[in-house]
Amino acid sequence: MIEIHSKESEMLQLLEKLVNIDSGSTNKAGVDKIGEIVAAEFKSLGYDVRVIGNNEVGNHLVINHPEAEHTDILIVAHMDTVFEDGTASARPFRIDEEKGRAYGPGVIDMKASLVSVLYALRALKNENDKAYKNVRIVLNSDEEIGSRTSRSLIEQETKGIAYALIMEPARKDGSLVTERRxxxxxxxxxxxxxxxxxxxxxxxxxxxxxxxxxxxxxxxxxxxxxxxxxxxxxxxxxxxxxxxxxxxxxxxxxxxxxxxxxxxxxxxxxxxxxxxxxxxxxxxxxxxxxxPPMLKNEKIAKLFQIVQDVGRELGMEIKDTKTGGGSDASFTAAMGIPTIDGLGPIGGNAHSEDEYLEIASLTERTRLLAKIIQRLHVDK
Missing domain, CATH: 3.30.70.360 (Alpha-Beta Plaits)
Structure with a gap:
């Protein structure tokens, strides 16, 4: 039984720390600070963190476990936001208890996803499940400006991978993304x-x-x-x-x-x-x-069926949708890798002053992510 719900308070504490750091795509110092915090967390779980340096935008991170037997799953998330410097101090992280929502710049797109990936793998490690070792994680710093310096890195790290899980936030209704323009x-x-x-x-x-x-x-x-x-x-x-x-x-x-x-x-x-x-x-x-466009082909449909099956085991009915927005899922899908996007927590109003996270979804979707990793590792 993967237990994550009890970690909600500390997950929110880490999220608050990340949200209160300005990390717009052109703020190299801020994005690198996010990277340093996240890298330290992964290192505490035994992962190796390779830093891909950049002069203009923030550094990218490639994270692997030294004891991986075979790396089948690629997880991609980004550390940059669209917000200008000073936004974090003007609109710091806050929680609306009545609405059950957390607010702040980048809270859902996609700092909550960074926390989710970390705690999903931590939960698997706590269960002594080897699946947590057999993943590769790419955290890039320029997704919001087209992944200009990270596209080639993502494509390189995709080679030899069986599945790609992209951590853009789920849609407002909880749907995952299987098709993008x-x-x-x-x-x-x-x-x-x-x-x-x-x-x-x-x-x-x-x-x-x-x-x-x-x-x-x-x-x-x-x-x-x-x-x-x-x-x-x-x-x-x-x-x-x-x-x-x-x-x-x-x-x-x-x-x-x-x-x-x-x-x-x-x-x-x-x-x-x-x-x-x-x-x-x-x-x-x-x-x-x-x-490139991400099309819902037979491979993606089959992977989504696995995700749906895992969701049902957890009492969740998972739906999918297509969207006009872009993401790094396009790169992995174009390489023929079964790809699912929108695996982050649920929220809305991304890129606006009303951007929010549905707090209950933070642990719920983290548990879903952990179970998906577990299932894909076993199925392979």
Whole structure:
């Protein structure tokens, strides 16, 4: 019998410690502090922790047990958040006893998951179950900005793995994630020619006008019915209202449902930006579709069935869903590894000032995770 419920108080204490540290993706010192705390906890359980250094973003951690007989399970979680420096002191960890919720920056996305992974493995060790040794854990520091430096690390550590468990939070209704859209980011930089809009506008070449043409054409690529979305979410440009703009920038978010759509959209976006509509302007396009779609194939469906069976043994009815958001699950799934995402605790409003954790789910989902690891180890 895996006992975790009695650990709720100390789990919340560790969670509070983590939440009250600013660890936005660009705050290297803060993310590294999270890494140091978590690494010490894993070392206390007998794990080896390998630190993958970074100069700009936080260090990544790869965690293995020196007595592992065969490592079949990869667990992936991230240590960074989306919040600006100072958020932790402005909105520190707090508990609403009446609602049964904990609040704070990154409380559900995904510092509660870091605590959950640690205590699931600790519980297995306390049961003298060898399954706790036969896992590999990757904790990365740049998931919220596209896993730019950690993608290759995750793919490398996935080799030889039988199953991948990704610790993004469960959906608000407790559902796990078995399907995700692929995603990417592009940056369009337009150069024009400045001129006074009242005295000699004919000499100017408006970068903003050119960018506007591109925005319209990009948004025409939307096909929501088939899972394609293109959104120019941020624009920059101009110095004064009476000056023809000499530069403009557009930031583009792209979502796709299939690998074929990813290839098609990369081609179409490049095609849109290959020529200009405003004579005398130039365009530079950078970016790509960096996260492939995660499709619920036969392997993922079979793994989810195992998870459901484990849930029923614990009195839990586990459902799955698909989502448009991106995660590191896309990388492991694209390598053909059976992958389940959303295995963290339940919460909601991630990336907002109302982000919360359902406290009861902290121990409940940690116990589920421990049993899944146990079952996958035995089944192998």
């Amino acid at each position: 692929g995603s990417g980011r592009y940056k369009i930089e337009v150069q024009g020619l400045a001129a006074h809009s009242g005295i000699e506008p004919e000499k100017g070449r408006s970068a903003i006008e050119e960018l506007a043409h591109k925005i319209v054409k990009l948004h025409e690529l939307n096909d929501h019915e088939h899972g394609i979305s293109v959104n120019v979410g941020i624009i920059e440009g101009g110095n004064a209202v009476n000056t023809i703009s000499s530069s403009a920038i557009g930031h583009v978010d792209v979502r796709v449902a299939t690998p074929e759509q990813a290839s098609e959209m990369e081609y179409k976006i490049e095609e849109v930006c290959a020529s200009t509509d405003v004579r005398g302007t130039t365009i530079a396009l950078t970016g790509d579709i960096s996260r």
